Amino acid sequence: MKTRALVGWLLLPVVLVSCTVGPDYRAPVAEQIAPADWHWKPAEPGDAMPKGEWWRLFNDPVLNGLETNALAGNQNLRAAVARVDQARAAARITRSQFFPELSLDPSLNRERYSGNQPLPFPVRLRPVYLDTYNVPLDLSYEVDLWGRVRRSFESARSQAQATAADTENILLTLTADVAANYFLLRALDAETSAVSRTLQSREDTVRILQARFEAGTVPEIDVAQAKSDLGVTRADLADVQRQRAETLDALAVLCGQMASTFSVAESPLTGAPPAVPAGLPSSVLERRPDVAAAERTLASKNAEIGAARAAYFPVVRLTGQGGFLSGRASDLFTMDSLTFAYGPGVSLPLFTGGRTKAQVAQAGYAYQEALANYHQTALTAFKEVEDSLAEITLYAKQADAVVDALASAHRATELTRARYEAGALTELEVVISQRSELQLERQAAQIAGSRYAATTRLVKALGGGWDGVEKAK
Numbered sequence: 001m002k003t004r005a006l007v008g009w010l011l012l013p014v015v016l017v018s019c020t021v022g023p024d025y026r027a028p029v030a031e032q033i034a035p036a037d038w039h040w041k042p043a044e045p046g047d048a049m050p051k052g053e054w055w056r057l058f059n060d061p062v063l064n065g066l067e068t069n070a071l072a073g074n075q076n077l078r079a080a081v082a083r084v085d086q087a088r089a090a091a092r093i094t095r096s097q098f099f100p101e102l103s104l105d106p107s108l109n110r111e112r113y114s115g116n117q118p119l120p121f122p123v124r125l126r127p128v129y130l131d132t133y134n135v136p137l138d139l140s141y142e143v144d145l146w147g148r149v150r151r152s153f154e155s156a157r158s159q160a161q162a163t164a165a166d167t168e169n170i171l172l173t174l175t176a177d178v179a180a181n182y183f184l185l186r187a188l189d190a191e192t193s194a195v196s197r198t199l200q201s202r203e204d205t206v207r208i209l210q211a212r213f214e215a216g217t218v219p220e221i222d223v224a225q226a227k228s229d230l231g232v233t234r235a236d237l238a239d240v241q242r243q244r245a246e247t248l249d250a251l252a253v254l255c256g257q258m259a260s261t262f263s264v265a266e267s268p269l270t271g272a273p274p275a276v277p278a279g280l281p282s283s284v285l286e287r288r289p290d291v292a293a294a295e296r297t298l299a300s301k302n303a304e305i306g307a308a309r310a311a312y313f314p315v316v317r318l319t320g321q322g323g324f325l326s327g328r329a330s331d332l333f334t335m336d337s338l339t340f341a342y343g344p345g346v347s348l349p350l351f352t353g354g355r356t357k358a359q360v361a362q363a364g365y366a367y368q369e370a371l372a373n374y375h376q377t378a379l380t381a382f383k384e385v386e387d388s389l390a391e392i393t394l395y396a397k398q399a400d401a402v403v404d405a406l407a408s409a410h411r412a413t414e415l416t417r418a419r420y421e422a423g424a425l426t427e428l429e430v431v432i433s434q435r436s437e438l439q440l441e442r443q444a445a446q447i448a449g450s451r452y453a454a455t456t457r458l459v460k461a462l463g464g465g466w467d468g469v470e471k472a473k
Contacts, residue, residue, distance in 0.1 A: 020147025021313070022306020025154075025299050028374055054465030055179055057274045058452070062264065063182050066255060070178045073256025077174055080167040087163035091156040097149045100141035100318075107134045133332045136323035136339075143318060148310035155303035162296035169289035174254065176460040180453045181251045186269035187449025188244040193268045194441035195237045198434065202230045209427070222427035229431045233438075269448050272399075273455040276392060277466055285381050287463030294374040301367040308363040311356045314348040381461065388458035395451045402444045409437040 055067050071077070113128040144150055206226045212218040252262035285291060320342035326332040349356065416433040419425045459465055 019145060020150055020306065021309045022147065022151055023302060025302045027295065028298060028371060054459050055175060057459075057465055058179070059274075060182075062267070063179060066178050066182055066251065066264075067175055069255040069257070070174055071171075074174055074254060075256055077167075077170055080170045084160070084164050084167050087156075087160035091153065091160045094149075094153045094156040097142065097152070098144070100139055103138045105136055105138070108132070109134070131327055131329075133326045133329050134323065135325075135332065136321060139318075139320040139322075139342075141318045143316040145316055146310040146313045148307050148315075151303045151306035151310065155300045155307060158296045158300035158303060162293045162300060165289045165293035165296055167289075169293065172289060172460055172463065176456050178251065178254050179456045179459075181247055181254065182264075183269065183449050183452035183456065185244060185247045185251065185264060186267060186452075187445050188240055188247060189266045190268035190270075190445035190448065191240045191442050192237070192244065192266065194438060194445060195233060195240055198438045198441075199230070199233045199237055202226065202233050202434075206230050218427075225427050225431055229435070236438075269445065269452065272396075272448075273392075273452045276389070276455070276458060285378075285385070285463060288381050288461075289463065291374075291377050291381055291463075294370070294377040298367070298370040298374050301363070301370040305360065305363040305367060308356070308360040311349065311352075311359065314346050317345045317347070319343065319345055384461035385458065388454055388461050391454035392451065392458065395447055395454055399444070399447045399451060402440060402447055406437070406440040406444055409433070409440050413437050 053064070053067070055063055109132040111130045111132070113130065115125045115127040117125060142149065206223070209218055209223045209226050213220055213223045248262065248264060249259040251264065252259040255262065320340070322338070322340035322342075324332050324334075324337040325339050326334075326337040331337055413430075413433045413436075416425060416430050420427065420430045
């Protein structure tokens with residue numbers, strides 16, 4: 001009967017363990033921040049969905065190589081991966097509280113007692129030696145009656161998932177930054193090409209006008225004006241080359257390489273970026289790592305409320321100790337040397353000066369903060385998508401307009417040059433026409449780079465490319 005009663009008392013916590021205080025997590029629904037005609041469902045983070053090598057949409061082997069180098073050598077990405085491993089290890093530490101803690105602490109102790117002990121009567125004793133052999137086994141286990149351990153593990157696991165999502169965000173940002181800097185580099189190459197051609201033309205013009213001035217067929221002012229314009233063009237070329245060098249150095253850092261040994265051959269940007277398919281569903285935003293991280297952080301904060309509320313209730317621990325204790329090694333592992341003790345322990349909070357109440361309130365406010373952050377992240381996600389789509393559309397229109405203007409400017413330069421040769425215009429009017437043409441050429445190169453960058457930003461805003469994404473019906 002005693003044995004049955006003991007077993008019953010030990011099984012009682014197991015029956016009660018199903019009680020878990022605190023609110024169960026419910027994924028947020030953001031209908032209050034969306035337009036009325038949008039249909040929302042509970043958040044289902046898809047940051048772990050394979051996104052593929054989205055940069056291959058651009059069909060550029062050089063870009064593909066740079067992305068590979070960045071994934072292999074970027075130090076920020078390596079640090080982020082290490083943070084994920086730390087968070088997962090922290091979750092495993094919390095999970096260990098589900099299991100009993102068992103420790104073995106064997107010891108050997110030899111003591112010598114003095115022969116001159118302080119006694120009330122004079123007597124001389126012999127020194128005494130005492131050997132103690134101890135092999136104790138200690139057991140401790142907290143019965144998770146109110147779900148404190150489960151809520152703590154739930155919080156740690158969600159936080160580890162949020163950290164993993166943060167790493168995915170760093171990965172997405174890294175690949176997008178590599179692509180954006182690469183396209184900027186290519187746009188600067190196009191500008192360099194345009195300015196270099198103009199520089200060569202103006203050097204030829206200066207030589208021709210200098211010869212004509214010496215022959216007395218043109219005034220000196222034409223030569224001076226041509227030389228002034230040549231100097232301006234050289235300054236423009238130096239400025240573009242400076243921008244290219246800075247962009248190249250930024251690419252080197254992103255790829256985890258020394259800037260002094262990093263190089264990318266010049267190749268002007270041509271053509272248009274890949275077209276964005278119509279009808280992409282809004283659910284693709286669930287792939288965004290920052291949205292997923294915000295949602296997982298919210299889940300972690302929700303679990304912390306339960307862990308804080310559990311402090312209102314008593315903590316029950318089952319403790320036990322057993323082992324062997326003997327004064328002689330030969331008798332250590334015998335039944336007469338066996339020792340043990342066991343029993344439950346209860347810790348009941350009676351008065352904490354309002355600490356527990358404040359901790360619960362703090363956890364609740366932290367949840368409200370995380371909820372607001374999630375909504376803000378969702379709002380930002382839609383804003384970034386809308387901005388990128390608008391940029392893609394408007395940059396395309398701007399590019400068409402600049403192409404038409406450039407064709408007209410080129411024709412105007414030809415006509416101005418012809419009239420100058422006929423003596424109807426001055427060199428200054430030719431220079432003004434050439435400057436206008438060069439400005440439009442550089443603007444066309446910049447817009448081409450901006451179109452590619454806008455497409456890259458859309459990919460980042462969507463959380464990845466659109467290959468394999470089912471269109472909305």
